[in-house]
Amino acid sequence: MNEEWRLIDSGPCDAFYNMALDEAIAIEVRKGGAAATLRLYSWDSPSLTLGCFQKASDINIEYCQSQDIPVVRRPTGGRAVLHSDELTYSFSARTDRKPFSYGLLDSYKRISTAFLIAFKKINVMAEPKKEMEKGRTLMRSPLCFQSSSFGEILLDNKKLMGSAQKRWSNGLLQQGSIPYFYHKEKLQGIFGAEKTASLRDCMKALKDVLPLLDDDAFKKAVASSFEEAFGIRLLLSAPSQEEDLLAEELLHQKYLQSQWNFSL
Numbered sequence: 001m002n003e004e005w006r007l008i009d010s011g012p013c014d015a016f017y018n019m020a021l022d023e024a025i026a027i028e029v030r031k032g033g034a035a036a037t038l039r040l041y042s043w044d045s046p047s048l049t050l051g052c053f054q055k056a057s058d059i060n061i062e063y064c065q066s067q068d069i070p071v072v073r074r075p076t077g078g079r080a081v082l083h084s085d086e087l088t089y090s091f092s093a094r095t096d097r098k099p100f101s102y103g104l105l106d107s108y109k110r111i112s113t114a115f116l117i118a119f120k121k122i123n124v125m126a127e128p129k130k131e132m133e134k135g136r137t138l139m140r141s142p143l144c145f146q147s148s149s150f151g152e153i154l155l156d157n158k159k160l161m162g163s164a165q166k167r168w169s170n171g172l173l174q175q176g177s178i179p180y181f182y183h184k185e186k187l188q189g190i191f192g193a194e195k196t197a198s199l200r201d202c203m204k205a206l207k208d209v210l211p212l213l214d215d216d217a218f219k220k221a222v223a224s225s226f227e228e229a230f231g232i233r234l235l236l237s238a239p240s241q242e243e244d245l246l247a248e249e250l251l252h253q254k255y256l257q258s259q260w261n262f263s264l
Contacts, residue, residue: 007223007234015047015070016255017247018088018138020177021239022076023248025252032170033242035091038226038234040219041082043097045070046186051078051164056262058142063189073261076175078164080142082187085180087218097171098231105169111174112153112224114229115161119153121221124209126155142191158204180207180263 010021018041028034043163046229050056050073057081064071069082077107091111093100100107112128119126129152153161165175182205207213223234239247 003035003232004235005035005226005230005232008037008039008237008239009219010039010041012042012044014044015049015072015083016251018043018047019049019072019074020251020255021243022090022092022173023245023250024243024256025090026075026166026171026173027246028240028243029092029094030168032094034056034092034240036232037091037116037237038223039090039092040222041088041090042086046082046084046183047072048190049074049081049083051076051080052166052262053077053143054079055264056068057103059190060192061262062100066185067189068185069164069190071261072183073257074164074175076164076166080191081177082183082190082223083177084186085185087178087180087215087222089222091172091174093172094170095172097169100172104165105174107167108163108165108174111163114226115176117225117229118222119155119160119216121225122210122213122218124160124206126153126160128152131153138170141185142195155204155209159202160206164225179203179205180213181205182208194235248253 010026015022023036025037025039029037036118045068047070048059048202050059052074061071094106095101099110111201116126116128152159152163161178162174163174165172165174182200182203182254185197201209226232228233
């Protein structure tokens with residue numbers, strides 16, 4: 001393993017800072033100021049993220065406000081995700097060089113392969129979806145976990161992990177969520193009972209399968225699986241000073257702004 005990438009374990013942070021730091025890291029990686037970076041993190045309170053191009057009208061904003069559920073728009077696409085008890089990841093890398101220079105689907109598949117190895121290490125025999133989802137099905141629901149698309153990770157034909165990727169000419173940012181529990185009441189409040197009626201048939205929460213899952217052990221499995229899948233070494237790191245400063249700038253100028261979060 002000659003090449004060294006970074007591993008940042010941020011622990012729980014607030015929703016707006018999580019998005020700001022992910023984008024700051026992606027910018028530094030694209031500039032060549034940092035190596036490819038896997039960031040693992042969680043949320044300091046239940047939070048909702050919207051996809052970059054998703055309409056805010058897809059959710060019950062009043063309910064979120066009444067329950068103190070922060071709502072923030074992601075830099076990546078896809079649909080809404082309720083984040084609570086889970087492992088969240090982001091991965092930033094250059095796309096003007098191997099192994100991520102072959103397009104979105106190829107990069108997505110490579111990253112998914114690393115997670116499939118990680119699930120296998122904790123005795124969860126997940127598999128990638130091999131068929132393309134019909135466009136009409138994908139558009140029907142505002143929830144990320146309501147349906148799965150090509151290459152996403154399934155268990156018992158239910159979505160185990162949701163991910164979305166943004167690409168530039170010289171880099172990518174992929175963000176993903178692995179829920180540990182299914183929060184029925186909050187999901188119904190945010191999206192309505194009708195839209196969430198079949199959600200339990202579409203998603204699988206990891207602690208439904210492994211009630212005694214150890215979060216630290218799972219994070220170690222993810223890190224070692226990235227090393228195995230890509231033939232690299234992950235060095236435990238912290239965000240650089242440049243990333244910290246940029247994250248603060250993005251936090252205040254973008255992710256805390258209603259214009260960004262609710263303009264669509």
